[in-house]
Amino acid sequence: QVQLKETGPGLVQPTQTLSITCTVSGFSLTSYYMQWVRQTPGKGLEWMGFIRSGGSTEYNSEFKSRLSISRDTSKNQVFLKMNSLKTEDTGVYYCARRGVAPFDYWGQGVMVTVSS
């Protein structure tokens, strides 16, 4: 059974770095791309980037300068790190698997509030 679950800090101060972990089960990270998507009040759903099954990454240029996606295959975990947070980064962050479609399985999402 495929499962994805995001865990993160909930509240982050402006200018700080956001770190979110996506823990997966039911499949191997070496067989599938893993994606990050966020949903904000201002811009709706936004694709952020992905890490390929081989470990290389691709990012949305809007985030490229401050976003990093990595993984630990031994722990079945994918990581998102984004620095220089702004209040506009407040929203729900999702990890998702790319299978038959870009996002065939989604995590439940983690709410992140950027506020001092």
Add this chain to the structure above:
Amino acid sequence: NTVMTQSPTSMFISVGDRVTMNCKASQNVGTNVDWYQQKTGQSPKLLIYGASNRYTGVPDRFTGSGSGTDFTLTISNMQAEDLAVYYCLQYNYNPWTFGGGTKLELK
């Protein structure tokens, strides 16, 4: 960036209605379009991939069509559990982009 414009932004419907919603791409994206359903408080769920392929377990009342710049999602015989926001996504060009959504509400 490729802009995906969905219309209408909301629809008031009745159970049993046939519902049609549209998604227009600002450039040719071939058939690299998916449709996702998001119910309140939930993550999006895949309905249609590759413009017209129904995902596993999706009821056959959901049909996707289109290619190039114009895409349609049709729900025949609308059910109460279909009340949600529907999003299109293009993945032909980086950055992949979502539409703004069509919200289905009961009359």
